[in-house]
Amino acid sequence: MARIEVALLPLVLLTFGLAVYSLVRLLRSERVAYLPKWAWVLLIVLVIPWGAIAYLLLSRPTTTQVTRAPPESTPRKLAPVVVEGPPVVTTSGLTRDYGGGAGLFDVDLRVPRGVVYGLVGPNGAGKSTLLSILTGVRRADRGTVDIAAPRSRIAVCPDVPEFEPWLTAYEVVDLARFYVTPAQNTDAVWRALVAAGLADDANRRVGEFSRGMTQRLGLAAALVGDPELLVLDEPTSALDPAGRAEILDLVAAMRGQRTVIFSSHILADVQRVADHVGILRRGRLLYQGGTRALVDEHLTPSWVLRLGSPAADVLAKLRGEPWVRQVTSLDEERVRIDADSIEHGERGIPEVLASCRARLVACEPRTADLESAFLALTGQEDGS
Amino acid sequence: MNAWRLEWLRATRSYRGLVLGAVYVFFGLVGPLTAKFMPQLVKYATAQMTIIAPAPKPEHGIVNFVSQAGQTGLIVTVIVVAGALCFDARRGLAIFYRTRASGPFALIWPRFAAGAALAVAAYTLGTAAAWFETAVLLGGLPVVHMLEGLLLEAVFLVFAVAVVAAASAVGRSTLSTVGIAFGVLFLVLPIAGLISGIGPWMPAKLSNAPAALLSGTAFDAYLRPLAVSAVATAGLLAFAVRRSRRRDL
Numbered sequence: 001m002a003r004i005e006v007a008l009l010p011l012v013l014l015t016f017g018l019a020v021y022s023l024v025r026l027l028r029s030e031r032v033a034y035l036p037k038w039a040w041v042l043l044i045v046l047v048i049p050w051g052a053i054a055y056l057l058l059s060r061p062t063t064t065q066v067t068r069a070p071p072e073s074t075p076r077k078l079a080p081v082v083v084e085g086p087p088v089v090t091t092s093g094l095t096r097d098y099g100g101g102a103g104l105f106d107v108d109l110r111v112p113r114g115v116v117y118g119l120v121g122p123n124g125a126g127k128s129t130l131l132s133i134l135t136g137v138r139r140a141d142r143g144t145v146d147i148a149a150p151r152s153r154i155a156v157c158p159d160v161p162e163f164e165p166w167l168t169a170y171e172v173v174d175l176a177r178f179y180v181t182p183a184q185n186t187d188a189v190w191r192a193l194v195a196a197g198l199a200d201d202a203n204r205r206v207g208e209f210s211r212g213m214t215q216r217l218g219l220a221a222a223l224v225g226d227p228e229l230l231v232l233d234e235p236t237s238a239l240d241p242a243g244r245a246e247i248l249d250l251v252a253a254m255r256g257q258r259t260v261i262f263s264s265h266i267l268a269d270v271q272r273v274a275d276h277v278g279i280l281r282r283g284r285l286l287y288q289g290g291t292r293a294l295v296d297e298h299l300t301p302s303w304v305l306r307l308g309s310p311a312a313d314v315l316a317k318l319r320g321e322p323w324v325r326q327v328t329s330l331d332e333e334r335v336r337i338d339a340d341s342i343e344h345g346e347r348g349i350p351e352v353l354a355s356c357r358a359r360l361v362a363c364e365p366r367t368a369d370l371e372s373a374f375l376a377l378t379g380q381e382d383g384s
Numbered sequence: 385m386n387a388w389r390l391e392w393l394r395a396t397r398s399y400r401g402l403v404l405g406a407v408y409v410f411f412g413l414v415g416p417l418t419a420k421f422m423p424q425l426v427k428y429a430t431a432q433m434t435i436i437a438p439a440p441k442p443e444h445g446i447v448n449f450v451s452q453a454g455q456t457g458l459i460v461t462v463i464v465v466a467g468a469l470c471f472d473a474r475r476g477l478a479i480f481y482r483t484r485a486s487g488p489f490a491l492i493w494p495r496f497a498a499g500a501a502l503a504v505a506a507y508t509l510g511t512a513a514a515w516f517e518t519a520v521l522l523g524g525l526p527v528v529h530m531l532e533g534l535l536l537e538a539v540f541l542v543f544a545v546a547v548v549a550a551a552s553a554v555g556r557s558t559l560s561t562v563g564i565a566f567g568v569l570f571l572v573l574p575i576a577g578l579i580s581g582i583g584p585w586m587p588a589k590l591s592n593a594p595a596a597l598l599s600g601t602a603f604d605a606y607l608r609p610l611a612v613s614a615v616a617t618a619g620l621l622a623f624a625v626r627r628s629r630r631r632d633l
Contacts, residue, residue: 007420007520010513011413018406049410056399057463135483137633156483162476164390166397174385179484182386221480 015049022052032059086148088113088229088259089134094143096129104129105283107143111276114256118274118291119263120374125280127263128159131233134261147229149259152180155227159234161218165207169198172206173220180225188224196220197246211238219247230254232262236269248273271295271370281378292342295373300325301345302338302366308359311335317352324348333361387490391468391498400464401502407460408510411453416445416517442525443598445518446533450595453510458544458569458591461506465499465545466561469552473561478633488628496549496621503541508534511594525598532603533594536610540590543613544569546620553627587613 022044026032032040032055040059043051089111097103104126111117119127132138134145135156147154163172173189181188193199196216201209209217215238222230235251236244252273254260264270270277271291278288287294295301307314311329318327318337323344328336339345353360395401418425419440471491472478485491511534518525544565551564573588583589589609597603 003520007413007417007517010516011410011417014406014409014413049406053403053406053460057403057460132633135479137479137482139632154483156479158476158479160476161480162474163480164394164477166393167390171385171393175390176480176484178385178387179481179486179490218476218480 018049018052018056019044022055026055026059029059034058086113087111088148089261090146090148091134092144092146094130094133094140094145096133096138096140101282103283104133104140107280107283107285109134109278109285110288111259111261113148113259115276116251116255116260116262116274118270118277119261119280120265120267120270120277120370121263121280122378123265124282126283127280128233129283130280131156131231131261131263135231149228152225153228154231155180155222155225155229156231157215157218157222157233157235159237160211161214161221163206163214163217163221166205168203168205169193169209169217169220170202172217173224176221177224184225188226192220192224195223195250212240212243215239216243216247219250226258228258230258230260232260234264235262236264236266244269267371267374277370279374279377287377291370294377295342295370300338300340301342302336303345303349304330304362304364304366305335305337305349305353305360306362306364307333307335308361311358313356314352314358317356321348321352336366387494388498391494394468395498395502398467400467401506404457404460404464404502404506405509408453408457408506409513410510411457412449412510412513412515413517415447415449415452415514416521419444419448419518420521440522442518442523443595445522446514446525446530446598447595449510449514450537450592453507454591457507457510458541459566461499461503461541461544462548462562462565462569465495465503465548466552466558466565468495468499469549470556470558470561471495472552472628472631472633473557475633482633487625489625492549492621492624492628496545496624499548500542500545503545504538507537507541511537529597530594533597536590536593536597536606539610539613540587540593543587543590543617543620546617546624549624550620550627553624553631556631584608585612587616 026040040055087110091109094107095105121127133140173192193202196219198216236247274291277291279286318324323340326338471481547568548565552561555561555564577583577586577588585608587609593606
């Protein structure tokens, strides 16, 4: 009888140990996958040991934090790179045809070194396809891609970054460091986490992260290798306004230090940080060049002036200016001016007001933004 | 952090190691018990007729373990390993790995090696448990045959993990990978094993080796499937790397 007890003891220990361990994990977890907690409890208790095994394999509980004190670290300033020379990215006749008119057709992209390049276009325009081909995760049917940066200095952050949920944020960025720059020490990991605003959450597991935090983590994992070329696909799509502003400031600060290509459907974001822009529509590159030049080329910039004195003198003076295309009196105090360029309007309007000694209450620029330029450009395309 | 530590954390933090070890140890403990009490179980189960079960011998403990763990253990192994090898299943995760690693081999090799090591370690634990239970309940087992059986089963498990690696390069999702691997391991190989001429060469022959060796089968009978398994494992890995390299995200 004693032999049977000796034989049964390990089995009892294993099965009940598994069940108890699973129940403790379950009760300590904030949420579990697939089933409510009470259902998991029933499964674990009634179907020993398979309920416990199913729970451990499938449930992905989220509570545990890895405790590790972050070392003291100060953000390091990026080494500036030269904003001259040949483009970092050049494509020629890049085509990927999915059939039915979808895909990318004859795209000749030129991204100058050191700029923030905004890639804009409606859904299905081919932005993600273009970025996927540039980063090597998708192949083109024809055309060439020439990237003047070593592969290890190109970093990518997709629109929906995903990571192993059981890793901490620190470990994710450290893993990225291992793959990209194994020679670097772990200070680079902390610098990237600090830059992305995740230093306080470094020891939290990624499975607990919100979408916005995951997006920041994607950025940190991209920055850890100090990339020459940073490709960001919709980097602000999941962020709240404050988070968006922080990321956009971060991207804007990279200008001149690394080349950033970022796609977005939020044109205000692109206008805010991108000095170069490419507009894709139905797989074709309609425009690329300076953001400011795009706005200037495709818009009639206009302003509405609210005056504190009669507008008659100002109206007469404006009509005599060569850069003014049209002046309209909206009412006794308000005047709308259409100029031939933003620069002429911004310089000319104050001069005219000063020469007339008019009292200016307000001067509002109207429709001189990327969205209007985009609509004007794509409208032309539709009309043609 | 490096690729091996990543696999260690995957095994420990996602409970994959615990689950796989528990499954094999469970069958290792249950197999000899059912062999020991089979006559009593049969007696209680059938009141209308009398079935005389043979008196249990030590090798019956291992035979029970191999037959039970060979099915369920392999199913759990495939599921656990597929979870790691299907790094293309989620696009965001695939982009993270593929745009950073030097190539598919750098991603597949650590996952394959760690998965195979995990499966072999779990099976070894299960064998140890079965050996202990058998020794306590039924009597001692020949050490040489036990170690030979362990070696042959380990080779089969490594081959099975390579099948999962190849399946993950064909089916993108974990579900399709598991389906393809099940199809190969539980349908194609057993059916091929029935064909005279090629049956003795099939790697599936190894899965029953630990029990068969104790029943008197010579180790030499497994040299051919051993060689085929080794070559097929290398071939399947090469196929997985090659196909993964050509895959678009």
